[in-house]
Amino acid sequence: MYETFDDTLLSRLNEPVPRYTSYPTAPVWESTTPEVYERHLSQIAKRSNPLSLYVHIPFCKTMCLFCGCSVILNRRPENEETYVNYLCKEIELVSAAIGGRAPICQLHFGGGTPTKLTQDQLERIFFKIVSAFPLDAHAEIAMEIDPRTVVEDEGAKLKLLKKLGFTRVSFGVQDTNAWVQEAIKRRQSLEVTQKTFRLAQSLEFQGINLDLIYGLPFQTVATFRETVHAILEMRPDRIALFSYAKIPWLKPHQKAIKEETLPSTHEKFGMYLAARKLLLGAGYVAIGMDHFALPGDELVEAFKAKTLRRNFQGYTVLPADDLIGLGITSIGSVGDGYFQNVKELSTYYQLLDEGKLATFRGKILSPDDLLRQWVIQRLMCDFAVDKAQFQLKFGTSFDGYFHQERERLKPLIDLGLVSVDPVSVRATALGILFIRNISACFDRYFHKKEGPRQFSKAI
Ligand SMILES: C[S@@+](CC[C@H](N)C(=O)[O-])C[C@H]1O[C@@H](n2cnc3c(N)ncnc32)[C@H](O)[C@@H]1O
Ligand code: SF4
Incomplete structure (x- = not known):
């Protein structure tokens, strides 16, 4: 069925659309102050639902040209030591604002490259967190890891993570082809990936995830198949298959990837389909x-039970309603608001020196935002929205509220991507590949063209 896609249709659907790790999406957020964030933290202090914590470590030794993350290139260890000290200060401030809260059910370290820090620094942050917040005995504790940073010490850092109680590790692979790696300036032999994977396996982490990206320079369907085959030999519990998000206006280093080396939309879509077929097979x-x-993986169980959630780290099974972000650029979701920390180290340090939290922008959700957030979250997680559930949750009729959206969905219905009946809105087998386009029909800001159109393309 997928093969019947013609190029005109593909290019029509390949518009810039959000990835909906939040709704409303970040470009329409507004400036806010540490005081507003502090008030929100104190409002959730008495809540008994579990909490999720994200810690951002921005440093990397080299810059991969495709990277869309919030990264600081750094080769001076003293910069990292300073950052760790300020991070500990921020943990103290946040924990003072939030008081004796229900335990953390999810602790996620992302970056950048958290394992660029020394063992001592990782341990200090970890113990600072667990002394400031109670940690649930069954908490998911995860770290994003660049394999190249944990092979050189024969696994000593991985062993430390296991000793501290980390349950999940996520390794960046992207592509195993040497030519592609050269073009993205990420040289990582398959041996390094395999060795790291085996080390993690022998330490018996509860879960190991590997990240791949399709749509990179010089990739073809054939080379990407080889990458997927190499990964399948390791058989990780989870594989993230990311579409290359090209956002050079936000990440100027991506401009070093020459346009003519990138696959066409048709080829890129073909890579996704080929990889998907291999993985399902x-x-x-x-x-x-x-x-x-x-x-058997809990993501699969949650998907079947329709309890999957999506947050800034991607898909999760955990029940936390509130997420606290720590470190520069980190994003949190607290009560009815999103909050983001400042992006520059100097401002981060200055605010913390003044005894203030490091928030600079965010969004307090209106009743309309909350209701659309729920619809988009269900579409992104279940590929469907149940109209009766909506009515039960918000006390209003789905069809009555979204008659304009029904019009917006019409072209996608005609293309066979989505079906709408009295019970639900449901992506078809083909439509789940374009779930971002379907979700965007319910995004008020997207259609009012509010905020800059800073999104990567759908394919
Ligand atoms: C923040 S990185 C952290 C992992 C670690 N620094 C590494 O590179 O192995 C997490 C993942 O984001 C994905 N990623 C980064 N930039 C991307 C982009 N522009 N498009 C799609 N995925 C991207 C990569 O797959 C990467 O492994
Ligand atoms: S992909 Fe990972 S290692 Fe490469 S620049 Fe981005 S965060 Fe750093």
């Missing part, structure tokens, strides 16, 4: 827009 279950997991 190998027994993986497709979850959400870009994840694959082995049967």
Whole structure:
């Protein structure tokens, strides 16, 4: 069925659309102050629902040309030591604002490259967190890891993570082809990836995830198949299959990737389809827009039970309603608001020196935002929205509230991407590949063209 896609149709659907790790999306957020954030933190202090914590470590030794993350290139260890000291200060301030809160059910370290820090620094941050916040005995504790940073010490850092109680590790692979790696300036031999994977396996982490990206320079369907085959030999519990998000206006280093080396939309889509077929054939279950997991994995169970959630780290099974971000650029979701920390180290340090939290922008959600957030979240996680559930949750009729959206969905219905009946709005088998386009029909800001159109393309 997928092969019937013609190029005109592909280019029509390949418009810039949000990835909906939040709704409303970041470009329409407004400036806010540390005081507003502090008030929000104190409002959730008495809540008994579990909490999720994200810690951002921005440093990397080299810059991968495709990278869309919030990264600081750094080769001076003293800069990292300073950052760790300020991070500990921020943890103290946040924990003072939030008081004795319900335990953390999810602790996620992302970056950048958290494992660029020394063992001592990682331990200090970890103990600072667990002394400031109670940690649930079954908490998911995860770290994003560049394999190249944990092989050189024969696994000593991985062993430390295991000793501290980390349950999940996520390794960046992207592509195993040497030519592609050269073009993206990420040289990582398959041996390094395999060795790291085996080390993590021998330490018996509860879960190991590998990240791949399609749409990179010099990739072809054939080379990307080889990458997927190499990954399948390791058989990780989860595989993230990301579409290369090209956002050079935000990440100028991406301009170093020459346009003519990139695959066409048709080829890029072909890579996704080929990889998807191989992964499904190998027994993986497709979850959400870009994840694959082995049967029995809790992501699969949550997908089946329709309890999957999406947050800034991607898909999750955990029940936390509030997420606290720590470190520069980190984003939190607290009560009815999103809050983001400042992006420059100097401002981060200055605010913390003044005894203030480091928030600079965010969004307090209106009743309309909250209701659309729920619809978009269900579409991104379940590929469907149940109209009766909506009515039960918000006390208003789905069809009555969204008659304009029904019009917006019409072209996608005609293309066979989505079906609408009295019970639900549901993406078809083909439509789940374009779930961002379907979700965007419910995005008020997207259609009013509010905020800069800073999104990567759908394919
Ligand atoms: C923040 S990185 C952290 C992992 C670690 N620094 C590494 O590179 O191995 C997490 C993942 O984001 C993905 N990523 C980064 N930039 C991307 C982009 N422009 N498009 C799609 N995925 C991207 C990569 O797959 C990467 O492994
Ligand atoms: S992909 Fe990972 S290692 Fe490469 S620049 Fe981005 S965060 Fe750093």
